[in-house]
Amino acid sequence: MPHHLHCYRPGRLITVNDKMQTGYAYPLASAPGCDFAPEFKPELSPAHMLRLGVFEGHYLNDCREELPVEWFLQAADKLSPEKPDETKNCFGVKSRQPRSKWVRRGWILPFDPDPRGWFQWYCRYWLGRRSPEIDARQIKRWAAFTRHRAQVLKNCRPGDLSCRPRQRQALLQWAYNPFI
DSSP, X not given: OOBOGGGOOTTOEEEEESSSOEEEEEEOOSOTTOSOOTTOOOSSXXXXXXXXXXXXXXXXXXXXXXXXXXXXXXXXXXXXXXXXXXXXXXXXXXXXXXXXXXXXXXXXXXXOSOTTOHHHHHHHHHHTXXXXXXXXXXXXXXXXXXXXXXXXXXXXXXXXXXXSHHHHHHHHHTTOOOOO
């Protein structure tokens, strides 16, 4: 049964049964959106990212039992349950690499509890799951992504959203404000 955001509280055990994971469970150690590592300052919540349009609307459609129902309801017009649809992305462009490349590059590890990668980790972290070693690795990857923000700022006039739309979409998909 889908959960409402108020159901996510410290001590609760979340059990996952979707297309990529069955029987995985994790406890919540913090309240949603609270107690982030000091160096981790995402500019957007997962819910906000979904509302704006990320991952061609297809990334988490089978995770509705795990994640807050509000996230899906508020992003309904940006979801594509049947197949990836780049028009559902905020900038209307394809801006992702296949999972196989993420695995090949070592960005998703065989023992990783988040088989979909960074955004799945961020959703779970935002809800309150904490796993120090995994959190440190993902936060380091998130911090390294600021190089894309610097490129947009260097190469685009302020407010020109048609400049570097793929890079802006990628920023959005890493919880950075793409509207710089």
